[in-house]
């Protein structure tokens with residue numbers, strides 16, 4: 001959806017829309033996998049709209065989170081980490097990043113405070129040249145993890161990479177500089193009418209959020225290549241009026257090989273049971289009713305390398 005499409009959406013009744021100097025725009029956070037982009041998106045929006053994980057490259061879609069303030073609105077487009085593609089999925093993820101970059105008002109380049117700036121960061125910094133229209137903000141994430149002098153050193157190091165509009169240290173988990181970041185971003189946006197209604201915090205559908213929460217649960221405790229092999233599809237979902245309106249959700253967890261199936265299911269199904277419990281809790285938190293979740297694990301052989309299967313799984 002382009003910015004033009006969005007202005008056709010119903011405008012919120014909120015008075016903020018008519019505030020003088022109201023600004024709105026699109027920002028994307030880029031950075032190596034695992035630097036905290038998704039966590040930052042959730043922290044700024046104030047609700048979990050993007051799953052997070054300590055496994056690198058778990059973000060697969062461009063998801064919009066929306067931050068509302070009286071003086072403006074920030075639409076966050078979350079991107080997968082930029083990396084050198086090894087599979088068709090990897091290539092598609094990079095294509096998503098490129099699309100997003102060419103279409104935003106601000107790019108936030110994220111580097112964690114607790115890791116040195118390396119070749120991966122420099123590669124991504126070069127990618128920012130593909131967004132000549134965008135203002136560039138550098139963020140030192142996870143800034144609470146190291147002493148202040150080290151944060152300062154990292155800030156100076158980043159400064160040498162390019163001419164930034166803003167450089168700011170933040171911590172999503174300790175709520176450091178999040179509101180100042182929001183205000184800096186709004187200040188960089190063009191004057192604009194409100195783009196989304198007040199009560200909207202994401203464009204993701206309920207069913208997309210549910211399948212991501214299941215994927216997040218399935219990612220807990222798996223290692224190596226397996227995280228990238230997991231995909232989730234909702235097969236059926238209905239509210240049972242005979243059971244107090246309880247929502248029944250049937251989903252398939254796809255892996256690429258028979259051997260991975262066993263890992264997900266665990267001994268006597270113990271692991272899958274945990275995945276189900278964890279996901280049920282997370283889904284209940286975003287639902288207006290009780291939820292019953294049924295999971296099946298299936299093999300979609302080498303789906304990451306197969307265009308037809310990628311399409312079927314929604315990539």
Ligand SMILES: Nc1nc2c(ncn2[C@@H]2O[C@H](COP(=O)(O)OP(=O)(O)OP(=O)(O)O)[C@@H](O)[C@H]2O)c(=O)[nH]1
Nearest residue numbers: 034035036037038039053056057058059081172173
């Ligand atoms: N200590 C600390 N940890 C953080 C902070 N922000 C994120 N993390 C952790 O860093 C890990 C990666 O966070 P994500 O938000 O998933 O990282 P990402 O950059 O979106 O990763 P990809 O989806 O792989 O691109 C998770 O374990 C987070 O809990 C922070 O401010 N402080």
